[in-house]
Amino acid sequence: MNSTVSAIALLTLRIGPLFAIAPPFSQINVPVRIRITLVLGLAAALAPVMPSNLPQTDGAFIASAACELILGLAIAFSLQIAFASLSFAGRALDVQAGFGLALVIDPGSRGRAPLLGTALTMGAGMIFFANNGHLEAVRLLASMANVLPVGQSSIAGSPEMLIGYTSLIMGIGLSAVAAAVVTLFLIDITIGFLSRALPQMNALMMGLQVKAIAALVMLALSAGLLGPVVLRLLRHAFDYTASLATQ
Template sequence: MQVEVGVGWAMSVMLLSLRIGPVFVLAPPFSQTQTPLRVRVCLVMALSACLAQPIPASVYQDDGALMLSTASELLLGLMVAFAFQAAFAALSFAGRVLDVQAGYGLAMVIDPGSRSQAPMFGTILVLVAGLIFFAANGQDDLLRFLATLVHVVPVGQAHLLDRPQAFIGYFGMVMGMGLTAVAATIITLFLLDLAIAFMSRALPQMNALMLGLQVKTIVTLGVMALSVGLIAPATLRLMSAALEFIPSQL
């Protein structure tokens, strides 16, 4: 009996690591940090050992059931990672829209997380969202979410969501939330573009491109400084939506 319980617990740890692993490897803000892979693996295995409960022998003694459980746990972890990826992608998309509209898309900065070139405001919004996530104790909410998910969906008994409409609806919802973080700046720049367009019609000799680029650069910085308070509420709503998406579909 002692050996049976030990094997069941060890298999539970291995299966649970497939559920937790994608969250800490692929999902922001954890994927933004340059953490050694072995450290992430040790963290995932430690959390899995703390949350694991012995599973029935029928789950791992049958090869077909074991392969099905492995695939289900991995896909469930990928779905949780997708929820966070979509939330942070919404802010990145909003920043890219702002970069293109304000003219900052012509210049690229180095993203310290991926070490690749990225638009300025898109990178800034994603990094600020990561800081807000940890400042608001989002890691505690994530751990409570994973612990609750283990009780709601026992290890080895995960079932896949067969409604793609849920993912499409969630993606559209978070994209709308992400745009609210920079909505004031986008609307201001749109009105400024209209004003410059009317001026260029009244004064054909005016260089609308150069004037618009300089004015929009200054206006963007000013309006973003005034509306910076919108970023934190939008980020918190996105984090809440990411944590509530998977449980709402179970």
């Protein structure tokens, strides 16, 4: 097999998962042919300018292909965790505000998703593209291609790194809805005191209505927090992805 073709094939396995399964790219209904063309174009652009140590036998090529695919899945996984933190935060707010039974169809996965969680992840996707996150992702792939030549990929990391990254990302994601969560918690305490003072009051029905309105109002007032939170999530995601590269 030609060396350039081999390099492009291996790079496709590294780049492909990012544009196939990682948000926000997976949230966009782009035809499969366009995704494949984009991945092949990036691989063809990177292959001639990067160092390589291509395998010489079929067995070594299959092993290298498996390593490249694992690396590509690890890159996609870092972004998935970042967006999953916002989905988790939105789901927690859904339950607390009484929207737990309200599900919508995610346009990317075409599956059922939480109401506020979907709104947060879609907003994060718009912020991602508005701040040239897609270009940053391409630059990251190019720099990793120089650090990890195709054909000799390895992943530096440990369970401790993954646990630390996940806990950090989840904490940052929850900060996007922190104001609304604290407000709903205070409303719950107030309704609890009122239900003890006025037993005849229907605390459940009143609480659902008040909390639903309060959640929407607080989300509107704290909407400006989403941008900085998303940018922090993306920065940590890209930093974690870069830390996976080793010689």
